[in-house]
Amino acid sequence: MKFKNMADLPIGIFDSGVGGLTVLKEIHARLPAESTIYLGDTARVPYGIRSAETVIKYSLENSSFLVEKGIKLLIIACNTASAVSLDIIRNTFKIPVLGVIDPGAKAAALATKNSRVGVIGTEATIKSGAYGRTIRRINPGISVIERSCPLFVPLVEEGWLDDEVVELIVRRYLTQMKLSNIDTLVLGCTHYPLLKKVIKKVMGDDVVLIDSAIEKAKNVSNILTSSGLLKPLDTPISRKYYVTDAPERFQEIGKRFMLEALDDITKIEIASLEEKAVALKKACGCGGV
Amino acid sequence: MKFKNMADLPIGIFDSGVGGLTVLKEIHARLPAESTIYLGDTARVPYGIRSAETVIKYSLENSSFLVEKGIKLLIIACNTASAVSLDIIRNTFKIPVLGVIDPGAKAAALATKNSRVGVIGTEATIKSGAYGRTIRRINPGISVIERSCPLFVPLVEEGWLDDEVVELIVRRYLTQMKLSNIDTLVLGCTHYPLLKKVIKKVMGDDVVLIDSAIEKAKNVSNILTSSGLLKPLDTPISRKYYVTDAPERFQEIGKRFMLEALDDITKIEIASLEEKAVALKKACGCGGV
Secondary structure, eight states, X not given: XXXXXXXXXOEEEEESSSTTHHHHHHHHHHOTTOOEEEEEOTTTOOOTTSOHHHHHHHHHXXXXXXXXXXXXXXXXXXXXXXXXXXXXXXXXXXXXEEOSHHHHHHHHHHHOSSSEEEEEEOHHHHHHTHHHHHHHHXXXXXXXXXXXXXXXXXXXXXXXXSSHHHHHHHHHHHHHHHHTTOSEEEEOSTTGGGGHHHHHHHHXXXXXXXXXXXXXXXXXXXXXXXXXXXXXXXXXXXXXXXESSOHHHHHHHHHHHHSSOOOOEEEOOHHHHHHHHHHHHHHHSOOOO | OOOOSGGGSOEEEEESSSTTHHHHHHHHHHOTTOOEEEEEOTTTOOOTTSOHHHHHHHXXXXXXXHHHHOOSEEEEOOHHHHHHHHHHHHHHOSSOEEOSHHHHHHHHHHHOSSSEEEEEEOHHHHHHTHHHHHHHHHOTTOEXXXXXXXXXXXXXXXXXXXXXXXXXXXXXXXXXXXXXXXXXXXXXSXXXXXXXXXXXXXXXXXXXXXXXXXHXXXXXXXXXXXXXXXXXXXXXXXXXXXXXXXXXXXXXXXXXXXXXXXXXXXXXXXXXXXXXXXXXXXXXXXXXX
């Protein structure tokens, strides 16, 4: 398929694995005419337990792969990767690059009435302090309480979304958060929206849950509209998936996120990702990690 | 430090992360005079959710790194890596290479009285069927019931080892196993011995638990003794740790496994692992994956 102009190009999205599909699903719902390319780095998932240095390296490699495919906009769907590598990726590529932290932080700052916001995410996201910094930059008067919930991702990947085990675990992580009197809670990891029902039960109806996937998708829609990059409705749509390992597992767990079958999944080699990043670094003398 | 002969060389051990420390701990206990080099591939952990192809690639890279350091014996402490890559690693290197499947399988085959053995492990280990094959090769009359328990590793890494959440999760995974009337259960993942107390409670006192770490350490001791490779007691001991990412996290979680502080941890780059594996492949024309 040949694209005629920038607006026809697909949106590129990467995540450490399947989690970013929550963002993709919202994008498909809001922008059904757009083509998308999704890259899940399943050979190196999860990012949430890794050092910032390693997450930056992996994120640059993923971005290089997608940019080389030809995309009009790059979305870092992974909160961990957004938290530590957004700036460096923005400085490396010419196309617009969006993370998931900013829209989630903005939505939380707008939603809170008592100026007390909670943020939950992976170890790396919470350790980076990115949500807290961004929320306080928007409104320095907001208190931000952050907490990592390392078992949430494995629970979702196992498909345990709503039962007594999930509730016990959610209670253990969030009881202190509940007692700290927040009125807004950011689900700062793409897997967490799948546990929304139990999180809502534990936190109570008075606490607003901010789903970063939904906020992100709104953001993409606004940017494409304002920059005239919305794809014309009469051009063909393509939805491609790339993974670095185990496409069958991606397909199986991915269904839980997309609520539909994923077709057109291609496995690519990590080595080819690394080569692309090195070539890019040489070509532009940038992206130095 | 210069080693004078083969027996003075350290034992090399690799694992996808911290899990293999259960094996290392047993080796230190049984062979306190031996030097050891441990490599934890923390930039790409966990292996249990990856394809066999990817696990083989990572395992060959780890092995190349350790062999190049100078070791007399290589132990694949990771059950997943043992299950899928032992043969190819044995064919690639000249030193003795030991996995964790064989000793665990032998111990189980010896222990069972009713010829019904259970095996629990990661998704990749169970999918490989390596334990079942090995046990049935030893005694074709034994029925083997296998089951993956994907949440056990995250539980141990989170430090939740013995409470109501752990018990609920263990019950959910093992109730069917319990009902299938096994009298022996192989803990086919290096993390699982840390959950032994709860697993024992759920399975009951009549079921013998086989700890692959202990069986492995016995095996190493026997091999070094019979091949005259035991290190002389008067030579200096060194215990080194290498990780591919996040040494602080390794140190912190490692303490849970070793029950002592880990000193001398060095972070190495994944790229250098890959280069070593490529150089080795070129040099010997082997290890083709």
